[in-house]
Amino acid sequence: MTPTPPTFDKPVRRTVFVADLKCYMCGTVCGSIESEQSLDGATRGPRPVLLRKPGESTVTQVADWRRERCTRCHGPLYLDESDVVTRRVDSYNWLDERPRRGRPPKRLLEERRRERELAESQAA
Numbered sequence: 001m002t003p004t005p006p007t008f009d010k011p012v013r014r015t016v017f018v019a020d021l022k023c024y025m026c027g028t029v030c031g032s033i034e035s036e037q038s039l040d041g042a043t044r045g046p047r048p049v050l051l052r053k054p055g056e057s058t059v060t061q062v063a064d065w066r067r068e069r070c071t072r073c074h075g076p077l078y079l080d081e082s083d084v085v086t087r088r089v090d091s092y093n094w095l096d097e098r099p100r101r102g103r104p105p106k107r108l109l110e111e112r113r114r115e116r117e118l119a120e121s122q123a124a
């Protein structure tokens with residue numbers, strides 16, 4: 001199995017597919033899964049996803065969420081409330097987003113110069 005190289009095409013935002021893992025039998029939500037690929041293609045074989053269990057802050061990678069079983073009754077799980085979220089990548093450099101400060105327009109500088117010359121000529 002070859003690791004997929006990281007892609008740098010879109011460093012700013014990342015689309016993540018998330019869904020709750022719910023039990024067919026008792027309806028318990030046994031965690032939520034995250035994947036960078038669509039979760040809709042359920043028939044195209046298992047894909048590794050990140051599993052976050054309720055009450056735990058760490059995520060674990062599971063090769064096939066279908067092998068997971070309900071923590072309460074060991075029933076089979078299905079995906080519920082699937083959603084697509086867009087996240088900003090943490091390493092994003094906000095300083096690049098600062099609006100560039102332009103110099104004052106030339107017309108304004110010209111006006112100020114004329115006013116100063118007028119004031120000087122009146123003072124003389």
Ligand SMILES: [Zn+2]
Pocket residue numbers: 023024025026027028070071072073074075
């Ligand atoms: Zn259950």
